Amino acid sequence: MLIDFLKAFFLIEPERQHQHSKITFQQSALKILIVVTLLVFMFVEINSLLIPAFEGKAFFLTINSGYVAILIGLLVYCRRYTFTVSVLFLIVMMTTGILLITTTTNTNAIKYGLLSLYSLPLIARLFFNFRTTLSISIANIGSFYLVVHMSHSLEQINDDMLPEFTSFYFQLLTFATLNFGLPFAVSRMIYTLESNTTHLESLYRRLNRNNTLYEEIFEHTGTPTMLCNKAGKILKVNGLARQLLSNSESLQNKIENSQVQHWLTPTEERSERYFWHSNTRECSLKTNPNTLIEMHRVSLTNHGHYILHLQDISQIKALKQQLENSQQTNSRLTNFDVLTLLPNVKHFCQQVNNKLAFERAHYSGAMIIIRISQFKLLNKQYGKDNANRLILSFAKILKNKLSDQTFICRLRGVKFACFVPLGQTYLIKRNLSALIQSTLPDQIKMDGNLLNMDYQVGVSYYQTDGNSAEELLDRCEMALEYSSSAERISYYNNQLEDKLVEEHQLGLELSNAIKCNNIVLWLQPQVGRDGYICSFEALARWQKADGSFVSPMAFIYLAEKLGLLPTLAENLLRSLIPILSEWHKEKIYTPVAFNLAGQELMNDVFFAHLMSLSADHPWLGKMLELEITETSSVMTHPIVHKRLKALSQYGFIIAIDDFGTGLASLGQLIDIPAKILKIDRRFISPLPDDQRHLDIVKSTIQLAQSLNMKVIAEGIESKEQADTLIDLGCHIMQGYYFGKPAPMTEWTKDNHAKAKHLRLVR
Structure with missing residues (x-):
């Protein structure tokens, strides 16, 4: 009990020592010095009362009692006013030393006075900075001079009275050691300790920041993660891993310090005692065997621990199984458009080319590409889902209106291609145009509303414009470029390619003319x-470099197109x-x-x-x-x-x-x-x-x-x-x-x- 009380009183309990507080150290040192000094003065007081009467005893006891009272007061207030009490304690010590040196001829009193003065720099260094210590040390030179002068006077009176005290070299050694040597050495130690403490605090803060960062990274990796040692003891888990391994909060709190095998079981028939040593391993949860986990191991070379990343692959496994079961169906769908279930371009060309290869030489037909003109506007106005429904409705109408001998496909986006076998009647463009217009719906109903439909159509004839599906589609694309709001149906002819080249060249010139501001206003x-x-x-108006004018109808149409x-x-x-x-x-x-x-x-x-x-x-x-x-x-x-x-x-x-x-x-x-x-x-x-x-x-x-x-x-x-x-x-x-x-x-x-x-x- 007494030891605990003294530790608490002098602030030297282990928990206070771990605080590394400078003010706590100063308060503790100040209490120790005051208590020791107080004990000395109290001993002197008691001893003076016990010895016989001597000259000036009453005055001495009064002064000594005053010092005891002052020291008790300093001890009471040293924790609340540490700096002030430190200053006052130095003043008490300095006053005591000066009084003992100047008011008595007693050898022991003078020694105690000198020790008090010479100790001031060392005491000051405990509470103040080095400059204050240096100032007090320099000030003590006056005390040293005074003592040396007094000693020389005493030696002249009686050489035998103070032989050991009056030795100048002894005094010099004492002065230099106590007044300069010890304070400077202690200052060097305190400076080193303070530097080391600052460095250690910096390292501690960095370590704390890094630890916080690693904790946060570990917690927010985005995947359920565990840290375990080679024996499988779980050292740490993040929140996602807790939720994955168990839905029960009581069990989640027991995950750390447990074993990996308590939560995961390998799904393979071969059993391994340390299955978490594998780089990748498929496991199931013991709390829910239907949940499949893929475990990925990462080794930490510095510590010999393992990072285990867990991934729930239950749904992936189920989807994989579904895909395997429908593999035959999927291979068939590779030849068809996903939305409309019409043949895609590759399958369409195969169908048409196979048909053309087995037909007679006089076989006739037309390749037709149909593009829904205002689809971008419809898509923006009604949304993607409704636009897809529109495409699906149009595809159904095409299949219903065209004969079974017709091949239909969805090229891409809003383009559809048809290869239609033709009789002699429809080899005439006017008749074929009438057939196409009667096939294409003017309106399509969606959500109770009728949407007006607008189309652009490009047509090419088999044998006349090409002998394969690919050639006919290319010719249709060229014809489609020349369809307009006035002429929705455009037929390919040999001059179209030349027109496309000319139009491309004119487009380049137009782009340059706009860039150079060569098109002006009239x-x-x-x-x-x-x-x-x-x-x-x-x-x-656009006047070219050769002086010729380009028709406004031509370049305005081309600018709109580009x-x-x-x-x-x-x-x-x-x-x-x-x-x-x-x-x-x-x-x-x-x-x-x-x-x-x-x-x-x-x-x-x-x-x-x-x-x-x-x-x-x-x-x-x-x-x-x-x-x-x-x-x-x-x-x-x-x-x-x-x-x-x-x-x-x-x-x-x-x-x-x-x-x-x-x-x-x-x-x-x-x-x-x-x-x-x-x-x-x-x-x-x-x-x-x-x-x-x-x-x-x-x-x-x-x-x-x-x-x-x-x-x-x-x-x-x-x-x-x-x-x-x-x-x-x-x-x-x-x-x-x-x-x-x-x-x-x-x-x-x-x-x-x-x-x-x-x-x-x-």
Whole structure:
């Protein structure tokens, strides 16, 4: 009990020693020094009381009692105010030494005083830094000088009184050893211990961090993992391994320090005592024999332990068994499309070539490739699953409508191929086209809704265009490239290959021309009923290096096909904006109509660019009209409708171009926020003699007026046509009669003089 009390009092219990706390060490050392000093003073006090009376005894006891009281006070407060008590203790020791040296001639008292002073640096080093110790050591030189001087005086009085004390060399040795030697040596030891302690703490922190990291890596390997020794004792498991080995929490807590064989059993008939020594081994759980585990061993060379990675392969085994059972079925399905169960290309070509090899020389047939045109839009609008259902429905319709002699396959995506034996009647293209159109469904029902279907078809004839299925398919692909919205069915001919080469070359030139901004805008005037120019239409023109012009119909179609329309439109728009800005500053309020084929509006980058232009130029909506080509296949897409409404809200005027020739319907006049309706030239050119066309134009104008829309008629080439349209109520007219398209420089030269004048052209 006494020993435990002393350990606790002096802070030297094992748990405190392991804390490696500097303040704990200082408190412990301070208590020891104070207690030892207190015991000395108390012994002196008791001894003084017991010995006979001597001169100054009362004064001595008073001073000694004062020191005892001070030391008791320091002992009481040393733990709470360690630094202050340390300073006060040094002051007590220093005062004691000075008093003993200066106020007495007693040899033992002077020795004790010197020891007190010479011990100050060593005591100070326990609580303060080296500079404080050095300062006290230097200050003690004064004490040394004082003692030496006193000793020399005493020697002159009586050489026999203090022979051993007055020896100068003895005093010097004592002073140097106690005042400098021991404090500096202890300082060196403390510095070394502190450095080692700092280094050990750094190593401990690194070790702790690494241990935490390894623990986290082990816990989050992503696979159930165990650590065991060579004898199979499980040293550690992560959470996934606990859950895999047992669903019971009570059993999970017993996994560590148990044996591997208590949880896993090899599935092979041959038994091995140390089966976990194998690199890979298939086992089953003892808690659930139906669960199969694949165990992978990794050796740790530094420790001789094993890392065991466990993988649940029960489902894989079951799937493997199913695959083995259906191997024959799967080999048959390799020749068929997974979705439609139609033959794939390889099997289809084999079937067709086998058929052609056994038929007579006069056998005739046609290879047909059918592509569902708007499938990408349908896929985006209705989702992939519904799009697959659409493909499946179309495949069923084909099989039901075509004869048993016809070979059908799904090429890829939305392309289907058919080889149809033909009689003499259908060798005529017109008859074959009628047969194809009657076979292809106009609408397909899905979830109670009827979806309009649109196709592109390429056709090649056996013997005429090729003698094998592969050749005929290649010819069909070429023909398919030339199908259009007007001519959905395209037949292969020998000139198609030359056209494809020419088109490819023209495509390369077009891409370079767009990149170099060689395609420019021309302006064609649009006039009102009074004959004055009220607006322009911006038309793209491409003049090649040799001076020849490429037809706009040709390069616009090619740009749309190659996906270059958004880039082309953006380049042309960039060239037009500075002109419109200048006109706006000059108060030339003549808007320019800019054509969009629809593909541009589906492009997020172009649409964002158009909206940013509107934000940068708030007046742009009044100066720029957007003409949407009605023949574009994306006119019916909801995204186009949504973006046109957004543009209309930002102030842009929307016009429907080529009305009556494309895909727009009366319903789309409501969906699209158009303010202008342009009547195509094919309805204007027969005027005024053709009564049927006259009635159509009149009805269109009346329809536009009822919807508060302006009407623009294009393709006017005579005064009679102009007068007729004015009489019918047409608002704006455009055509060669009023002016041909001209480069923008014609309207911008001489400080935009021609645009400012706005000539009267009638």
